[in-house]
Amino acid sequence: MPFIIRYPGKIKKGVSHALVSQIDMISSLASLLKISLPERSAPDSFDEWKSWSGKNTKGRKYIIEATNSASLSVRTAQWKYIEPGSNAYKYDKYTNIELGNDTIDQLYDLKSDPGETKNLAIHRPDIIKEMTTLLKTIKESEATRFKEKIRK
Numbered sequence: 001m002p003f004i005i006r007y008p009g010k011i012k013k014g015v016s017h018a019l020v021s022q023i024d025m026i027s028s029l030a031s032l033l034k035i036s037l038p039e040r041s042a043p044d045s046f047d048e049w050k051s052w053s054g055k056n057t058k059g060r061k062y063i064i065e066a067t068n069s070a071s072l073s074v075r076t077a078q079w080k081y082i083e084p085g086s087n088a089y090k091y092d093k094y095t096n097i098e099l100g101n102d103t104i105d106q107l108y109d110l111k112s113d114p115g116e117t118k119n120l121a122i123h124r125p126d127i128i129k130e131m132t133t134l135l136k137t138i139k140e141s142e143a144t145r146f147k148e149k150i151r152k
Helices: 022-032 125-151
Strands: 063-066 072-075 079-082 106-109
Touching (some): 079 125
Antiparallel strands (some): 079 106
16 A cells, blocks of 8 residues: 655655555654653554665564454565455455455465465465464464553
């Protein structure tokens, strides 16, 4: 999704393919403005100012996304894995897009298939294993962090 930043004298014109998320706006803008955020605020927001300003071309290691069926997906610079969902609508005929609600694993190579039209899950069990492990690790760490937060 396009995102435009204009900051004359600070950011050079160009296109970046760094992996960033809109959720990072809070921490990134706080960094730019040299503002300290209150403890435990914006816990999912990371300081990606260097990526936004073109000084880092990689960005985040991953982004977590939610589907319409309450399942999750994890995206890296190259891959997007969507965990199996419910039997909800799988396809939106009005917008001509797949909704991420399939009952099977989905894996897309975003470099060669940015439109997510070819599910490679059956052909790349190695990447499925890597991505499911990553998603499981993230879920477990978030659950632990949430439990610690409510105890305080």
